[in-house]
Structures are given as structure tokens and as C-alpha cells.
Amino acid sequence: MHERIRKVEKNVFDVVIIGGGIHGCASAFFLARRGLRVVILEADYCGRHASGVNAGGVRTLGRPLAEMPLTLASCDLWHELNDLIGDDCGFVAQGQIKVAETEDDVQTLRDRVDLLAAHGFNHEVLVDRQTVRELVPAISEHVTGAIWVERDGFALPYRAVTAFRRAAEAEGAVVHENCRVSNVTQGASKWQATTNQGAFEAEYMVVAAGAWSGGIAQTIGEFLPVTPGGLMLMVTQRLPHFIKPVVGATSRGLSFKQYDNGTVVIGGELNCGVDINAGHAELDFSRLANSAKIVTDLFPFLKHVSINRAWSGIEGYTPDHAPILGASAEASKLIYACGFSSSGFQLGPASGQAVSELILDGASKVPIDGLALSRFSLAAAA
């Protein structure tokens, strides 16, 4: 009995975070840094799912308006990661470029830049055919222009999650892996999470469980419109260096980058089926073949290059493809950071900071109103 009481006391924290992806680990870091006792409960191991297996794109380019303040704040943090957490996470600011392959594409990009300008954003810059060639000399002749974002780039996903986790631990956060939350309840003064490693209590709870977040919200009777989906990537053999920026296309799904070791990682809207209970996303080889075709259209000299490996990850999607970041509509002292809809790696640092400010200051310094859960009920009512 005495042992049991000690154990319960040991498992009492200020904040319980469910999920050890980039969002759980970054939130833990910013909370612990400001003195809170934080625990991460991770069903598998930190970085096992989307955060550790993604394409590493650090992209402000092409974001929905509601995400704009957060993505720009996150971009600043990516540039300062070494000072912040003692690891640059392999981030290289080699830019991201979205190319136009037709006149219609050029018009789409013009409209996009105009829209951003009307809202006071000027980080996405329209460039002409000649500039595209200077930035990406190997690109196909049919490309006629692009949007260019110089401060974007890419990083190493698993290293980034691990760096945030280690930085959080250095600030006193506790991490429990192989610790699956099966139920959450709110008592008079504390949240309780039931797991296979016992119960954990805290005044605040953060749900950062990626594609599984909706299931956790359901245990307190709250509906989160987060649907699981699979995403695939493939990687080529090592090649001589031929490209620096990350390349995307305007009207076809593509994200394409060459890492320091010479391999080229190819992805971009490569969806596949998912078994959420098994934690498995099934590779779809016909879609991968389509994507390879887009790559060789844009870089014809890659026609005879081998694909060495393909893999998949599981992501949580919302109906408008923007995340849910903010307070629960049903319960007090409950924060959601989920539904990042295939582009949440870049948002990790600023989202973690926003979660810490919601808990400690009652509001995020960066405006995140457009990411509130309530937008879905307001839209439904309208």
C-alpha cells in the first residue's frame, strides 16, 4: 500500500502530454524551460510516427492564411535551433521553390503572391524563367517561372524530434515510452491519464497524439474532426550534387530534395491506405510510379536512377487541412495540438511554444485564433 501511494505521488505533474512526436516534444521543452513539471506519455517511442519518418520539409511556402503567423514564427525558430536546443537538427536554409509548368500555373502563382500581399505577407516571391534556371540549373526547359522562398529549407526529422526530446529532458521533463494512454478523465482538480504503466495526473493535459488524437478526445466525449491518412516517400541511390532548394510543382503533387549524402527524397501528396489500430500505412506502388514520372518530367536526366527504398507514415488530417491548435471546447485545462495534415513538421517549434504560452500565459503571442477547434462548429452552424 505504502509503495502504491509513493508511486501515485511520483506520477503527479503539472502537465501530461500525450504523444512524443515533434509537437509533444517541442511543447514539453517550452513548458519545462519555464519551470513546469512535464511528462510525455508515448505509446511507442518518440518520433516513431509522422514526426520521425517525414520528408523533413521546412516550408512556409504555400501555407493557408490561418497558419501564416505560426509558420513564419516557426521559420524564425528553425533558424535559431542551435541556440535554442543545442542542435541544428540538420536544418539547411537552401530555400523552397514551387515551379510553374504551364501558363495556367504561372497565373495561379501570381494570384497566390497577390493574395499574400493583400494580407501583408511578402516572403513568397515570384521569379521568372531565368531565375528558376539560376536556382535549379538541372530543371527541365518547360518550366516557365516559380515562387521562391529563400529562408525555407529542410532538416532531419528523427534527429529533430530527438533533439527536442533531449532538450526537454535537460530542462527536467520526464518521458515514458511504450506507455499507451487508454483513457483520460478530469477530476475536481486534475486530469488523469490511464496507461499500461499506471495512472498519471496533472493539472493540464495536452493531446499531441497525431492521427490518434480523435480517439483520445472521444474518451472525454469531444469530437475532433481528425482523420488518419497514410503518406509515402521514396529515396534514390546517391547521386552527384545537382540541386540545393526543395522543389515542388504547382498543379501536380511533388516535393523533391537532395540530402547532403547525395540521396534524393521524393514525396508530395503521395497518399496511401492506413490501418490506424495496427499503426500501419500500406505502400501503393502505382502511386509511387506516378510520382516518379513527375520527377522525370522535371528532371529528365534522372530517368535511369534507382529508387532504393520507399516508406510510409500516418498523419492526422482535418477537413480544411489546417491544424487544431488551442483549447478544448468541452473541458478546461485541455489543449489540442493535432491534425497537422501533412505539413506539421515545420510548425513543431512554434506550435510547442504556443502550447506553453496557452498554459502559462493564457494566450499565445503568435495569433492562432484561426486554428481553434471551434472553427468547425462555427462552419457547421453557418
Ligand SMILES: Cc1cc2nc3c(=O)[nH]c(=O)nc-3n(C[C@H](O)[C@H](O)[C@H](O)COP(=O)(O)OP(=O)(O)OC[C@H]3O[C@@H](n4cnc5c(N)ncnc54)[C@H](O)[C@@H]3O)c2cc1C
Ligand atoms: C510521409 C510523410 C511526409 C511528411 N512530410 C512533411 C514535410 O516535409 N514537412 C512537414 O512540415 N510535414 C511533413 N509531414 C507531416 C508531419 O510529419 C506531421 O504533421 C507531424 O510530424 C505531426 O507531428 P505530431 O507530433 O502531431 O504527430 P506524430 O509524430 O504522429 O506523434 C504522435 C505520437 O502520439 C503517439 N500516440 C498516439 N496515441 C497514443 C496514445 N494513446 N498514448 C500515447 N501516445 C500515443 C504516437 O505513437 C506518436 O508517436 C509528413 C508526414 C508524413 C507521414
